[in-house]
Amino acid sequence: xxxxxxxxxxxxxxxxxxxxxxxxxxxxxxxxxxxxxxxxxxxxxxxxxxxxxxxxxxxxxxxxxxxxxxxxxxxxxxxxxxxxxxxxxxxxxxxxxxxxxxxxxxxxxxxxxxxxxxxxxxxxxxxxxxxxxxxxxxxxxxxxxxxxxxxxxxxxxxxxxxxxxxxxxxxxxxxxxxxxxxxxxxxxxxxxxxxxxxxxxxxx
Numbered sequence: 001x002x003x004x005x006x007x008x009x010x011x012x013x014x015x016x017x018x019x020x021x022x023x024x025x026x027x028x029x030x031x032x033x034x035x036x037x038x039x040x041x042x043x044x045x046x047x048x049x050x051x052x053x054x055x056x057x058x059x060x061x062x063x064x065x066x067x068x069x070x071x072x073x074x075x076x077x078x079x080x081x082x083x084x085x086x087x088x089x090x091x092x093x094x095x096x097x098x099x100x101x102x103x104x105x106x107x108x109x110x111x112x113x114x115x116x117x118x119x120x121x122x123x124x125x126x127x128x129x130x131x132x133x134x135x136x137x138x139x140x141x142x143x144x145x146x147x148x149x150x151x152x153x154x155x156x157x158x159x160x161x162x163x164x165x166x167x168x169x170x171x172x173x174x175x176x177x178x179x180x181x182x183x184x185x186x187x188x189x190x191x192x193x194x195x196x197x198x199x200x201x202x203x204x
Contacts, residue, residue, distance in 0.1 A: 134170030
């Protein structure tokens with residue numbers, strides 16, 4: 001029974017980046033019945049020495065931000081010991097900084113904010129006010145969705161339904177430009193995944 005449970009857990013808290021499939025449940029959502037608080041899962045994995053699942057468990061706990069990590073109203077089994085809380089908090093700050101800086105560079109930097117050959121795309125000029133405003137909308141949408149936590153490992157949604165028509169978050173931005181952002185963010189997610197053990201002090 002324990003081996004079967006571990007198989008389910010390891011699938012939901014994968015050891016490799018390739019295990020982050022978009023169509024399968026990840027993190028605490030894999031548990032049946034009451035969905036546990038991510039702190040509770042993190043405490044359990046530390047006690048059980050499930051080292052392969054710890055990077056993802058730490059990440060899932062930090063997604064909700066410091067308020068969730070340090071919530072004084074949590075039950076005892078979801079209250080993080082000081083050393084785990086410190087690792088999680090420091091990791092959250094580092095991930096949030098990476099998320100903000102790397103997303104900014106992607107959207108506004110050399111790879112993301114480039115002259116576009118599509119005549120009606122606002123990114124056809126690097127300094128145009130329409131392009132700058134559209135990029136700001138996209139940047140705020142991507143990094144603002146995580147608020148005080150982080151969603152840097154999630155696939156960002158660059159499109160939204162506007163009156164029955166699906167359009168880019170940044171008004172008028174063409175599909176080619178969005179594809180370059182999608183490709184860049186995929187690279188970012190892969191780099192961040194590789195960082196998790198160091199970010200949360202698990203390699204020491």
